[in-house]
Amino acid sequence: MHGLAFFLFLIIVALTLVITYYASKRTKTTSEFYTADSSLTGWQNGLAIAGDYMSAASFLGIAGMIALTGFDGFFYSIGFLVAYLVVLYIVAEPLRNLGKYTMADMIAARFDDKKVRGVAALNTIAISIFYMIAQLVGAGGLIKLLLGLDYIYSVLIVGILMTVYVVFGGMTATSWVQIVKAVLLMVGTFIISIIVFAKFDFSIAKMFHEMKTATPLGEAFLNPGNKFKDPLDTISLNLALVLGTAGLPHILIRFFTVKDAPTARKSVVYATWIIGLFYVMTIFLGFGAAAFVGYDKIVAANPAGNMAAPLLAEALGGDFLFAFVSAVAFATILAVVAGLVLSAASAFAHDFYSHILRRGQATEKEQMLAARWASVGVSVLSILLALFAQKMNVAFLVSLAFAVAASANLPTIVFTIFWRRFNTTGAITGMLVGLISALVLVFFSPNVWSPQPGAAIFVGEPLFKLANPGIISIPLGFIGAIVGTLVSSKKSDEKKYTEIVVKANTGIGRV
């Protein structure tokens, strides 16, 4: 069993390295490194966004959650999808028109201020690193389950591959790894879904009917409330999901890979179709695993349910399908972490080094070198953190990343485009308040504190009762930005705002 899976893993490694080899020939300038020279088509970027976004958490995590808790797992599928309306309506086009390489570029287009850029870059790095540790720790555990490799080797393999893609192939390699992964993930999920649906005679009625008796939850399996008991926490989670995506740096930088705002818009629409179809299919994965693998076996393999999808593949299609789905999960992890390395490295190299440290005076060659070294640095740091975090429950880091993205990035992005009075003080306080409140609330939350030894990182009563801080930290981020603006004596530069509105909406004078 492991032999076949191992073989397919090797094929994926080989394929992605071939991509990187060809991409490296087209990665000589910073524009090529950061944005693939804005040469992607709407379709390509749509697939790459999907590949960047659908992490192992959504593939394996949601399938497991639906299998174990029924309806509640599906909340994630819905939130992850509807979030793209925020991206489409509010963020994608102005971002493309105002920014060059990073999210901080967009804010700096209005506020040419080092502190603003620095704080925006800090947020990008914080979000990317949280997200990456969650992915790497998950990857280490997963590959251990799938291949029997030690955790340390698993993390090192994924870590080295992501470094190679980004350092040599930049955004071109990252994009194509994401495109290949998106196709593989859709094909794999579709095959499983069709087999599951066939087992229910292609009848939705039959499927729902049989699910009422298929799990230990009985009829309650199909009703909400098995996982999310606290109404406020449920709404808080939904809030972070729907607003977070539009502030995730590794998603935002994807819009710089196309030539203009209309293409950015098209790529969101394509991505929304692909991501939506995928999340619809998570029902078949979850129901299928609950019905054909069974609760006990899923929990025995992994208490969080992360093995539900691969086990389902095995139950349905034997060794080959198991190996294929495992390989798809592996590709999924690689594509997401590569995107994360690139977004954190661009914040280090483009924002901190080129703009703040060198005041925009660095030569093209120096900038390229900085970008490559930053990628290596980000990767090494993430690998080390992931190795130390092996025993920790890091699932909450993904929701933390979404909460910080929604609380710290989104208010500033929105006000930069839409609020005439907004000023540098408001931008800085908004971003810092959003970041710090999300971090502090999570630190005191049940994710970190539990009276039960082993259930969380520390033993004790959590001071903050919600697992998801969004409902508090997101309004705080907005309030921080508003209060900072109003108390500051700085006048907003009216002329600059007019310029930003024209640029954001038309792309005239676009960088």
Add this chain to the structure above:
Amino acid sequence: MAVKKQSRADQGGINYDAIAQSASFRGLIQAKKRFIIPATVFFFVFYFALPVLTSYSKALNALAIGPVSWAWLFAFAQFIMTWALCILYSKRAAQFDAIVEQVKQEAAEGGNA
């Protein structure tokens, strides 16, 4: 290519105030607001209605079609809603793009003098 464009724009000194005050640009902003604001309010209400209803009531647990409850139907409706709003926006945005072209043309003809 993009870089060249910017340096040319800087030298040309684009008059953003003039563009912002032009009838075509103001029409663009109005048209965008007319679509985006109501659509955004709608999808937020539609989206949060699901967790609010499932959290504070059991009404959606009633069966709607055969063994499928209202909660599932509403959940699927979120997908339909998202896709529908994407299609609507794409169609409307084609009109926005036409106005943007007009704004650009006007700026190129008169704005840089």
